[in-house]
Amino acid sequence: MDDESDISGGSSPFLDSPDAFVPQPEQQSQENNPQPEVTAEPTNIEEETVPSLEPLVNKDRQVSSLEYELRTIKNKFELERLQSQRQFNQLQTKYKKSLEELDTALDDAKFLHGENYRLVSELETIQSENQITGNKKDSCLQDLENKLRERDEQIKELNYEKESKNSKLQDELTNLKTEKENVDDLVKRYNNEILRQANDINQLSRTLKEKDDELLQLKNSKIINSHPNYDTEEFQELSTMNKLFKEQSQYCKELEEINLKQANELKKYRNTEDSSSFWKQENEKLELKVQQLESLEKNYEDAQVELLGLKSKLTEYNIFTEELKGRDMFHIQPQDVINELELLKKENLVLIDENSKLNINMSNMKILNEELALERTQLLNINKDYENNIINLKKLNYELEQQKVLSFEECKLLRKQLEDLDNFTSNSINDNKEIPVRDNEMNDLIENYKNRTDELTGELKKLNQQMLESQEEDVQFAKKRKIKDTTGMTYYSQRINELQLENSKLNRDLQKYQNLNRLLETKLMKLINLKEKKIRIVELRDNPLAKDQFIKKKKLTLLQQENRELLSQLQSDENVQAVPISVYESLNFDLKQQEQEIFKANKKFARLKEVFNKKSLEFIDVVNSILGFKLEFRPDNKVKIYSCYKPNKHMVVDLRRNTLDSNLEIDNWDQLLQTWIEERDSIPCFLATLTLQLWEASRS
Amino acid sequence: MSSGDSISLKGSTRTITEFFEYSINSILYERGIYPSEDFTVVKKYDLPLLKTHDEELKQYIRKILIQVHKWILGKKCTKLVLCIIDKDTGDVVERWAFDILKMDYDNENGDDEDKDMASVKIDPQETQKQIRSLIRQITASVTFLPELTNEGNYTFNVLAYTDAYAKIPLNWGDSSSKEIENGENVQFKSFETEDYKVGAQVSYKQSR
Numbered sequence A: 001m002d003d004e005s006d007i008s009g010g011s012s013p014f015l016d017s018p019d020a021f022v023p024q025p026e027q028q029s030q031e032n033n034p035q036p037e038v039t040a041e042p043t044n045i046e047e048e049t050v051p052s053l054e055p056l057v058n059k060d061r062q063v064s065s066l067e068y069e070l071r072t073i074k075n076k077f078e079l080e081r082l083q084s085q086r087q088f089n090q091l092q093t094k095y096k097k098s099l100e101e102l103d104t105a106l107d108d109a110k111f112l113h114g115e116n117y118r119l120v121s122e123l124e125t126i127q128s129e130n131q132i133t134g135n136k137k138d139s140c141l142q143d144l145e146n147k148l149r150e151r152d153e154q155i156k157e158l159n160y161e162k163e164s165k166n167s168k169l170q171d172e173l174t175n176l177k178t179e180k181e182n183v184d185d186l187v188k189r190y191n192n193e194i195l196r197q198a199n200d201i202n203q204l205s206r207t208l209k210e211k212d213d214e215l216l217q218l219k220n221s222k223i224i225n226s227h228p229n230y231d232t233e234e235f236q237e238l239s240t241m242n243k244l245f246k247e248q249s250q251y252c253k254e255l256e257e258i259n260l261k262q263a264n265e266l267k268k269y270r271n272t273e274d275s276s277s278f279w280k281q282e283n284e285k286l287e288l289k290v291q292q293l294e295s296l297e298k299n300y301e302d303a304q305v306e307l308l309g310l311k312s313k314l315t316e317y318n319i320f321t322e323e324l325k326g327r328d329m330f331h332i333q334p335q336d337v338i339n340e341l342e343l344l345k346k347e348n349l350v351l352i353d354e355n356s357k358l359n360i361n362m363s364n365m366k367i368l369n370e371e372l373a374l375e376r377t378q379l380l381n382i383n384k385d386y387e388n389n390i391i392n393l394k395k396l397n398y399e400l401e402q403q404k405v406l407s408f409e410e411c412k413l414l415r416k417q418l419e420d421l422d423n424f425t426s427n428s429i430n431d432n433k434e435i436p437v438r439d440n441e442m443n444d445l446i447e448n449y450k451n452r453t454d455e456l457t458g459e460l461k462k463l464n465q466q467m468l469e470s471q472e473e474d475v476q477f478a479k480k481r482k483i484k485d486t487t488g489m490t491y492y493s494q495r496i497n498e499l500q501l502e503n504s505k506l507n508r509d510l511q512k513y514q515n516l517n518r519l520l521e522t523k524l525m526k527l528i529n530l531k532e533k534k535i536r537i538v539e540l541r542d543n544p545l546a547k548d549q550f551i552k553k554k555k556l557t558l559l560q561q562e563n564r565e566l567l568s569q570l571q572s573d574e575n576v577q578a579v580p581i582s583v584y585e586s587l588n589f590d591l592k593q594q595e596q597e598i599f600k601a602n603k604k605f606a607r608l609k610e611v612f613n614k615k616s617l618e619f620i621d622v623v624n625s626i627l628g629f630k631l632e633f634r635p636d637n638k639v640k641i642y643s644c645y646k647p648n649k650h651m652v653v654d655l656r657r658n659t660l661d662s663n664l665e666i667d668n669w670d671q672l673l674q675t676w677i678e679e680r681d682s683i684p685c686f687l688a689t690l691t692l693q694l695w696e697a698s699r700s
Numbered sequence B: 001m002s003s004g005d006s007i008s009l010k011g012s013t014r015t016i017t018e019f020f021e022y023s024i025n026s027i028l029y030e031r032g033i034y035p036s037e038d039f040t041v042v043k044k045y046d047l048p049l050l051k052t053h054d055e056e057l058k059q060y061i062r063k064i065l066i067q068v069h070k071w072i073l074g075k076k077c078t079k080l081v082l083c084i085i086d087k088d089t090g091d092v093v094e095r096w097a098f099d100i101l102k103m104d105y106d107n108e109n110g111d112d113e114d115k116d117m118a119s120v121k122i123d124p125q126e127t128q129k130q131i132r133s134l135i136r137q138i139t140a141s142v143t144f145l146p147e148l149t150n151e152g153n154y155t156f157n158v159l160a161y162t163d164a165y166a167k168i169p170l171n172w173g174d175s176s177s178k179e180i181e182n183g184e185n186v187q188f189k190s191f192e193t194e195d196y197k198v199g200a201q202v203s204y205k206q207s208r
Helices: A002-011 A013-021 A023-032 A034-049 A053-225 A232-327 A334-428 A435-487 A489-534 A544-572 A581-627 A669-679 A683-699 B003-030 B055-073 B112-118 B124-143
Strands: A535-540 A629-633 A638-643 A646-654 A659-662 B039-044 B047-052 B077-086 B092-102 B154-163 B172-174 B184-192 B196-204
Touching: A053 A232, A053 A334, A053 A489, A232 A544, A334 A435, A334 A489, A535 B055, A544 A581, A544 B154, A581 A629, A638 A683, A646 A683, A659 A669, A669 A683, B003 B039, B003 B047, B003 B055, B003 B077, B003 B092, B003 B124, B003 B196, B047 B055, B047 B124, B055 B077, B055 B154, B124 B184, B124 B196
Parallel strands: none
Antiparallel strands: A535 B154, A535 B172, A629 A638, A638 A646, A646 A659, B039 B047, B077 B092, B077 B154, B092 B196, B184 B196
């Protein structure tokens, strides 16, 4: 700041310029001093030309007047000097005031800068703290992720184990299923065999009954006859019958044995079935266990998480107790700990409040900083304006100075002219001879005047140049100062302020657009939902597909029911000779389906028949229209023939008896028959002749 | 809506329903869903078209079309879909979709262009011509559609896309869209009545 003050003091053009200006009038006055010598020249000439008392008196008068003049000039000069001094003083005071104002402004700027710096440092510390906490958080997250990964791996392993177990069980299940299928096939086969054998047994029992009946009859006949009188043939028959009975009984025994064997096999298969159902149950149990295991796994994970939380709490508690130990080694009661905890909680709350307050303060400070930055920029602008004003005032001052000098010069010249005029008027009356001398004098005077004016204009030019140079220096100095300012922290602070303002604006914009985005997203979702709801796809409940599906489903349920009941029957009683009702139902359903199929086939057949009949009729019509006869095939092997020229009458051809009768009422019927059929053996020609005759008859 | 408009709407709806009847019959015949002897030739749109005389099928189509007619009159139906389904697998092998687009000429908020179009009356003969052309396309599509190999083992179902707030009778129920995944689509021509524009398209499985 000292440097700055030096710079500002040195750079100020007010200190240099008045000094530069002050000597100028003196210089000019010094330069003007020779003028009285110039003006004194004519007096010397007078003295040389008039050597008397009167000239002496004149001289004295002149001297006294000159002295008076000199005094007045001196007085005027003093007055002017005093005035200029006063003006200079005033300007200096103004300059000092402006300097003071500038200093205060600079101090303010410095203060603001310091404040800003402090805030920036605070921000940095907060940011660094934030970064540290972020790092901590990241590390925690990393740890948690690692743990999670480990858990995932464990879960994966468990899943793999579960899958392998499942696949094993499924393999076993498929094996059992295939076994079951085989068993079912065998059961079916055995059932069929049993049915066949049962039929055989029934047949045999029926024959047995018949034989019993026969025996009974024989017995009855024996009783009736009372005297048995067997023939050898009858004996033979009886013996054969006995043999047959024996064979049949043997066969029955064999069948019973086979039946027992099959029953044993069935038992075995049932046992296998039981084992398969047992395996199934086991599988289900295992699946349940796996599910339980999964739930347990979840529980385990939760417990692990909880454990971790508790561990962290425990470590915190340990740290806390260690701290307490540091303070009080011997008397740590749980109550103390709780009290301490409560106190710490309260403190924590207070600290949270303070933190929030500080945050609020921070935000306020930020706002204040922004405002100060704005004010600072305004002050800088004002300062710039002020400097410009000072420069303008200096220019004005300089112009006034110049005008003052010029007016002094003018005054001098005018006085001189007045004196010359006085001299001229006093001397013109006395001496006409002196006219040329006076002319010379006048010429000299004019020349002097010209020289003087030239000199003055030269000086003015010089002064202008000096002025311009000094202005350029000022401008350069000001530029340097500006550059120094911009290179300094002020520029950066200003830039930071601007950036902060921009940042806050951008944040606000971002918030606004995020809200807008959220709003639009919700609207879009609503619209999508609305669109989804708008259309409904419907179908007739009673459609062909549904019917087909219904039939299939019904068949499936019936078959399942049948299967279930057959299995239960087989398990419950081995020697049962009946079938469950579901078998009947399923067969009935199949029958119905078959009926439907038959109905469809019939329908198809009828339609085909219709088409055929239609086509046949078309064909017959075509034939009739071409040949002129309509044929009607009767079921009793007769064919009726109608002529198109007499449709109400007809001929009948009996194909069985080979006859031809007619009710056509044609006169030469027998002749025509004789000629064309019997003699020439041509029915078409006979029919053609008949047609011709009928046509002629119809025409007539 | 004036009485003239109402008559026009009824006429348009009848035309559309009639078209649906003949197109459904044609598709069922061409794709062999029902045996050919169940169909008889009738002359419609100056074309010999096939129409079923199987009472059950006739009844089913009639039931659908009566309801669809009502929905179209009430501007509640936007699409009619005929799905051909494999009985064994339950897969949709072909999906014939008919889009029904309502021409909102009488919309007061509509553009000037629409209002200009409102004045354009569509000649019924032109509509008939367009329908003829569309039915010819449907008939000809048999040439490029994949063969339905499992003959006699296909059934069909008709789906109607209605407004969510449309009145649905009790004998109608909700259904899935029965879309064919990664199916090939073929867009057919469309026809216009004074009130509606009907477009058709078929989607089918690429390889069977």
